[in-house]
Amino acid sequence: MIEIQNLVKEYKSKKANVLGVNNVSLTINKGEIFGIIGRSGAGKSSLLRCINLLEEPTSGHVFVDGVDLTTLKGEQLRQARLKIGMIFQHFHLIRAKTVYENIAFALKANHKSPQEIEVRVTELLDMVGLADKRDAYPAQLSGGQKQRVGIARALANDPHVLLCDEATSALDPETTQSILELLKKINRGLQLTIVLITHEMEVVKDICDRMAVMQNGIIVEEGKVYDTFSDPQHPTTQSFMKSLFQFELPERMLRKCQGTIVKIHFVAPQAEEAVITEVLRAFDVKGNILHGKIEYIHDNPLGILILELIGEGAEVQRAIEYITKRTHRVEVLHHV
Numbered sequence: 394m395i396e397i398q399n400l401v402k403e404y405k406s407k408k409a410n411v412l413g414v415n416n417v418s419l420t421i422n423k424g425e426i427f428g429i430i431g432r433s434g435a436g437k438s439s440l441l442r443c444i445n446l447l448e449e450p451t452s453g454h455v456f457v458d459g460v461d462l463t464t465l466k467g468e469q470l471r472q473a474r475l476k477i478g479m480i481f482q483h484f485h486l487i488r489a490k491t492v493y494e495n496i497a498f499a500l501k502a503n504h505k506s507p508q509e510i511e512v513r514v515t516e517l518l519d520m521v522g523l524a525d526k527r528d529a530y531p532a533q534l535s536g537g538q539k540q541r542v543g544i545a546r547a548l549a550n551d552p553h554v555l556l557c558d559e560a561t562s563a564l565d566p567e568t569t570q571s572i573l574e575l576l577k578k579i580n581r582g583l584q585l586t587i588v589l590i591t592h593e594m595e596v597v598k599d600i601c602d603r604m605a606v607m608q609n610g611i612i613v614e615e616g617k618v619y620d621t622f623s624d625p626q627h628p629t630t631q632s633f634m635k636s637l638f639q640f641e642l643p644e645r646m647l648r649k650c651q652g653t654i655v656k657i658h659f660v661a662p663q664a665e666e667a668v669i670t671e672v673l674r675a676f677d678v679k680g681n682i683l684h685g686k687i688e689y690i691h692d693n694p695l696g697i698l699i700l701e702l703i704g705e706g707a708e709v710q711r712a713i714e715y716i717t718k719r720t721h722r723v724e725v726l727h728h729v
């Protein structure tokens with residue numbers, strides 16, 4: 394478990410002082426995948442790097458498994474840090490070393506014997522699916538393969554926590570998926586706590602259990618991923634949601650419409666019910682589906698549907714009231 398208490402990271406310079414992290418308190422449970430999302434400059438990297446003291450907090454405390462890292466020095470801090478692995482957007486591999494040597498490096502630093510290193514690196518290469526690249530150099534690997542080496546290196550000393558600093562931001566969507574799958578597998582298999590920072594809602598949606606949204610060094614919203622996605626409270630979270638569910642009806646379609654256009658938000662379990670079929674049967678209205686999208690978060694559906702309802706005014710109104718009762722939220726986008 395990670396417990397961050399009143400963490401402040403201030404960068405001081407002659408020109409100005411910048412608060413990268415402004416009094417953040419956060420609890421990340423053992424074995425969960427926790428996502429921190431925010432725009433550029435929100436303070437995500439500063440917060441993440443304070444967790445393993447790569448950045449020294451200006452004030453506040455970071456407890457990992459009950460130990461306050463901010464009170465440790467020297468060898469004690471080094472030992473505590475071995476239990477916190479980290480992977481990076483640009484991988485940070487040593488170019489002049491092979492895949493094997495890059496991973497072995499982390500074990501040598503922990504004074505493991507050559508025999509122990511051989512056994513552990515072989516195990517790790519199997520785990521990340523790179524057994525055949527053992528003697529390759531980083532330049533001979535794809536981005537996804539480099540990140541797999543980064544993951545193997547980060548796991549070398551059996552950490553309890555894995556910090557991921559924009560780990561998939563330099564990868565194409567397909568490779569991103571394969572790395573996220575690997576992180577999920579490792580999380581489940583090793584009961585590893587994973588903290589990741591990203592600016593992509595897709596990443597949070599795909600693997601995180603809980604999430605926090607950061608802005609100006611502050612956590613502006615925090616919660617379970619499904620709850621946050623289905624009912625974002627803060628304007629910054631709402632604007633991130635737009636990247637997933639944004640849909641503007643073309644002006645030409647609006648001009649052609651003869652009815653009332655509504656945007657219906659479905660959440661589980663309503664999303665699986667045949668509400669629209671019922672409405673069209675129960676009321677004297679016609680329905681015209683203009684757009685629809687369903688996302689799945691941990692197998693729970695979350696969707697929107699844009700529907701044109703055509704009929705006599707009062708009947709359309711009654712149909713909208715019915716849909717409002719049976720779904721999460723209904724917005725009227727256009728009245729004739």
Ligand SMILES: Nc1ncnc2c1ncn2[C@@H]1O[C@H](COP(=O)(O)OP(=O)(O)OP(=O)(O)O)[C@@H](O)[C@H]1O
Binds near residue numbers: 433
């Ligand atoms: N070493 C530093 N010296 C001075 N200011 C810094 C330093 N590192 C970060 N900052 C400032 O702290 C704030 C938070 O930066 P940080 O890199 O943590 O944000 P971020 O959300 O990770 O952004 P990005 O996604 O662009 O990396 C920014 O205003 C940034 O300019």
